[in-house]
Amino acid sequence: MSHQNKDVLTATISNKANLIIGQDFSLTVTLKTKNLIKIQSVNIIFTGATKNISVPTGNLSLNLDGSTGYIATYTTVLTVSNHPNVIKENDPIKFTIKVNGSDADPFVFTGTARTINPDSLSLMLNEVFLDTPNIEGSKPLTGKGAMVTTLLLDKAGNSLGNTPIFISSKVPEHLSACKILKYDNITPILPESIWSFSGLSINSDNEGNIKFYIHPQESDSMVLELESWIVGVGNPVSANSPLFIVNTETPDILDTIPEPNILGGFPGPLTSDSGEPNFYVGVYYYPKAETGDYILFFTKSLDKQGTKREYSGHYVIVGNPKTELGLEKYSYSLPYDIFKVGVTYDFNYIVILGKSAGSITSMPTSVTYMGGAIYNPPTNVTRDYDLCKVYTSLGIGKAEIQPDTGISYDSIKRYLDNPSTPNTGLFVEVLGGNNIAGKVPLNSKVTLNVYIQSSNCNTHKSWTLPMPIKVDSQGIASLPFHIPFEFLNKIYPYDNGGPGSIYFDYEFNIGNKKHYGKIWEGLIDTRSE
Structure with missing residues (x-):
């Protein structure tokens, strides 16, 4: 017998979720009881649904959990209307789920109809490559994983809290070969289907954040090409990179x-x-x-x-x-x-x-390789967005390095009175804001590029981060990048004594179109004293 005092009815969606106009989403209802469930005498019913959402009708049978007689579930797909005469943005969406034959409180849903900026569906991975060495027998891999995130926004830049999205892989079997864990990196997310599509249903948190973890469970190499989707609305949106799961051990x-x-x-x-x-x-x-x-x-x-x-x-x-x-x-x-x-x-x-x-x-x-290559920012593109700002190791806003001036060892070294972490290298700031000329739209995935030319170093490197949605009183957001000391140290001048050159620019997408920031250009000589 269960120790709870009352039956409990829960659902796989928040009772105050933002739902996307035209969306199909999976809903699982779970009943946990204090006494053994008599499945023939217990069922659920949807009542009080607004016209802008389609729900099942009649008394609906539950499926008893095979491992216990105290848990039963019901799974369905609900559809939010997209008819302009039936629904518009910010309309309420309501329904109630009641249990017949149980004292569980009903699940009362009072959500809101919203639209989504499809660019915000693009997932970001903190790791794009995972090495999966050979393992003995069926022992699972441990300690290897990638964190996957995005922030769901509407077209005005407002966050979409508790919104369900569907995540799939172009090869569905590859997703099922991994363990997927929730934001806590502990709780499993099990695969499911919506119509004929196989994947994962994941809800954003109250602030619109999507976060989960991928852990390979096999040593076979594969490519996980993730796509996220509001089923029924638009097309799936690819992640910012494939996830490469590779066994790098050299075979015979x-x-x-x-x-x-x-x-x-x-x-x-x-x-x-x-x-x-x-x-x-x-x-x-x-x-x-x-x-x-x-x-x-x-x-x-x-x-x-x-x-x-x-x-x-x-x-x-x-x-x-x-x-x-x-x-x-x-x-x-x-x-x-x-x-x-x-x-x-x-x-x-x-x-x-x-x-x-x-x-x-x-x-x-x-x-x-004995050198000779030269790396420059592309010159055959339109650059409509502001210069980034470059700062010394003291951090953002403290000691800006102006374009056409020099970066020295003093610019990147550690200062004892600098309590920040990290406290070496350079910091680069890209500014954002919605509908502000020259500013990157909020939540855009921004790639910062750096190019160096010197007597002993000709190279380039990139980092990608999302533009924050938090803005100051002027509507401006700040996106900081850290350029590591190791990447910048020991850049030597040319034989004639002239310093090397360093360039920064950035890029991001709006839909399928790439946009560029103006080029920050300076000089560099980071020989230590």
Whole structure:
């Protein structure tokens, strides 16, 4: 017998949720009782529904939980109307669920009809690559996971609290090969279906935040291409990056394919004689190659013993295997700066098969890059958004570095009277605001780019973060980026004594169109005293 004093009826949605006009969403109702449930004499009924939501009719039977006689459930799909004569934004949406044959209090829903900015559905991953080494038997992987987040907003920039969204993978089986946990990184989220679609139903919190965790459970390599969707409204929106789940352990030589063939990489060291930022590589026409396969490139430094093979951060998607694959075709390009100058690397690739879990690993080739590539912000784009602001290691708002001036070791070092964390490197600020000229729309996913040119360092790097929705009295939001000390230290001048150059810009999307901030340009020489 249960120890509770009264039966309890709950639902997988907040009783004050914001629902999207035209939305289909899954609803599971759970009844927990103090006495054993007599399933023939207990049922639920929807009553008092407003005309703007479709609910089941009549007395609805519950399904008894197989492990206990005290829990029963009912699952259905509800549809919010999209007819303009029936519903408009901010209208109330109401219904009540009552239990016949139980003393449980009814579930009373009083939600609100809203619209959504589809750009806010795009999920961000804090990790885009997870290494999944071989494991013994069926023992699950531990300690490896990616956090996935976004903030749901309407078209006016207001948050959408307690709104259900549906998350799927382009290959549904890949999602089911992972453990998905709620915002607490403890509670499982189980897969379910809406109509013919398989995936996850997740609600935003009171402030509109979506947050969950993905933990691989198998050592097979796969690509998780996440999409989020308001079912019935628009199209699924892709995450900002695929999640690569890769077994990087080198197989037996008989199970590998030939190494990558670098154009101009043999004989002798690899150089960029004309300043081109990218080199070209040919990939073996591997067995069963198909459109949609992913090819990921890896490096392993050989200057120290015990270094691990690392994902370069670069991949290609196979379009036409017949025209792209082949060691002499040099179809794919990669930036030279995946290698440090003067360091010898093993360079190889792993093919992740697009239509099934699994991968093929290439043999490595030895590469020593000796420099020559130059990285610049693109010049053939329109730049309508404001310059970013650059600050010393003291932090945002404390010591701004003006464009066309210099960044020195003093700019990036630690000061003993600086209590902030981090307290070295540079800080870059991008400003946002809705409907304000030159300011990035709130909640946009902003990518900050930095480019460095000097005698000993020609490189570029990017970071992506969401523009906050919290604004000051002028309606302006601040998005801070931290540029690590290690990335900026020991940038040397040219032989003639002239300092190097450093550039910052940023980019973001509105729908499918990319927008750019103006270029911040300065000088850099970070030799320590």
